[in-house]
Amino acid sequence: MKNIHVLAIPYPAQGHVIPLMEASRCFTNSGLMVTFVNTEFIHKRVMSAGSEMDCPRDLMRMVSIPDGMEPCDDRSDIGKLTKTMFQLMPTKLEELINDINKDDEDKITCIVADYYMGWVVRVARKMGIRLASFCPSSAAVSAVIMSVQKLMDDEVINCNGVPMQDKMIQLSNSMPFMDPRNFIWACVGDSTTNKIIFDYVVLDGKEAAEAADHIICNSTMELEPGAFALFPKLLPIGPLLATNRSARQVAHFWNEDSTCLAWLDQQPVCSVIYLAFGSFTVFDQRQFEELALGLEDTKRPFLWVVRPGTSGSMDYVYPTGYMDRIGTHGKMVSWAPQQEVLNHPSVACFMSHCGWNSTMEGVSNGIPFLCWPYFADQFFNKTYICDIWKTGVGLKKDDTGIVTREEIKSKVEQLLDNDIIKENALNLQEKVMDCVRAGNSSNKNLNKFIDWVKEENEHARVNETSKLMNE
Known part of the structure; x- marks a missing residue:
């Protein structure tokens, strides 16, 4: 046959x-x-x-x-x-x-x-x-x-895709506003x-x-x-x-470190900040340190995916004495079984680059987001999360392009103290799970x-x- x-x-x-x-x-x-x-x-x-x-x-x-x-x-x-x-x-x-x-x-x-x-x-x-x-x-x-x-005809972009207007546009009245500077081809490199x-x-x-x-x-x-x-x-x-x-996800590019699941089992319900920034996001050393110190300042347990090769040929360096100070309060892994992590009762929020795959996983598990987009469609996905679905908040860079430790601590507190966002996330989870x-x-x-x-x-x-x- x-x-x-x-x-x-x-x-x-x-x-x-x-x-x-x-x-x-x-x-x-x-x-x-x-x-x-x-x-x-x-x-x-x-x-x-x-x-x-x-x-x-x-x-x-x-x-x-x-x-x-x-x-x-x-x-x-x-x-x-x-x-x-x-x-x-x-x-x-x-x-x-x-x-x-x-x-x-x-x-x-x-x-x-x-x-x-x-x-x-x-x-x-x-x-x-x-x-x-x-x-x-x-x-x-x-x-x-x-x-x-149509975007070319309306002179939103030129024939090379370069944005010609410094204003938000809508493809239709029923769609969110978009920034042409953040179209997928306009902010890749x-x-x-x-x-x-x-x-x-x-x-x-x-x-x-x-x-x-x-x-x-x-x-x-x-x-x-x-x-x-x-x-x-x-x-x-x-x-x-x-x-x-x-079942577990398949087709990962790195081996998943499942030891983090046992660590999550030891944490209180809805207490853990989970951080994962996908397969492309790169931080410089200064931003890496600010992120590390911001997590420390939250006084909350955190699970942080620090991807192999994230900084090119040079490994990140944690702040002096950092690992001793956080002890078992924080856990770093090179790659996580994300489906299982986001479904774990101890996870309170997801600090994410807002890639669509991660966005769908967070939504499917009713998890509020801390949005930190890096490139391409991730900026628009943040618009969905923060402005349309209202299931998260965005992290803002300062005048030097850094998301500071103070900003990280402030937004974590803002998100986790907001019962409306948590409720929105759970309601959206129910709707999308019903679709399948x-x-x-x-x-x-x-x-x-x-x-x-x-x-x-x-x-x-x-x-x-x-x-x-x-x-």
Whole structure:
């Protein structure tokens, strides 16, 4: 019997790989076969981290293709990585698909490509394979990308994506205000990097979105009604991690330190500040010290994820005598099992970079946020959290660009003394968790998408049978 075979390909970043992997787990649970394609560099990291999928092994294949960069190249140079990938990977993906399709029983039925890998549309067209786009970020980000031409026509941005207006804009009356200077391509790096992201990610992403049969999004109608009303083609199927609360996340780039769970067990209920800033955020030494001292000044227990390699070739240095002073009051880990941490009763709040994956996890667990965005869509996600959902507060930098220890202490106290924010967070949790329950909006959209994949496979089988009979 011919398998219904989906090829899934994420952008090579932690916040993209994890949600598409969760979507793939949902596909395999419905009987679809998935070939998950990472870059060779990311594939090695995921495999070395040792996490395993809780799905039938015969339905999930993990494979890789080269990203075009040398082993010693700096993959934190997002502009160089993106440009190089988009030049080499189309050919390598086509070779991979041709190799898979040699087996008539395992031919690729559908490609599900990350929204940020828009070049895949040309491979899909050339090979006659159905295409769906996957949006790992908010529907609002998708809406911005799909509105690029209108933004140029309205002179909000120029043809290179550079903001032309110093004022907030709305894509529709039902959507929040946005700062064009914080569009995903406008605040990634220097002007050269921003231009590369605009040309390769945004413009190609718009083309792919227009060509895709479906766009599935890791969000919910409850969180972003305006964006989904503006572009009905977007199908919310999230929060994806909320569909998998009984199992641990997979596809992490670092080994999770589960010793923090035993430490959390020893802390009072709703007492711990949890800090994690994703896979890209970098602090300089001065900011690192201010953060450390600010946490100390709160007099509250804290669990702090200090990512490996965060400061390049040089490790952070804690303030003199710091480790002795905090003792067991604080715990630092290199990477945490975040799903389990945020679901732990001792966690009181989440100090976060506001990446969409982390935002969805915090929302799904009813946790208030301390928002510290770093780049790209994280600034708009903060707008959602602080201004629209009202489930958190933002940390402000001083005139020198530093979030001071005084600011950290003040905002922690402000957040944890605010019962309205806590109540808002719990109410929002109830709404989004309801979306993934059987028969409700996100669950229905996911099943609708899976049914479409199966129907297309059935159509192909009937057409192939008819063709053979007529020969």
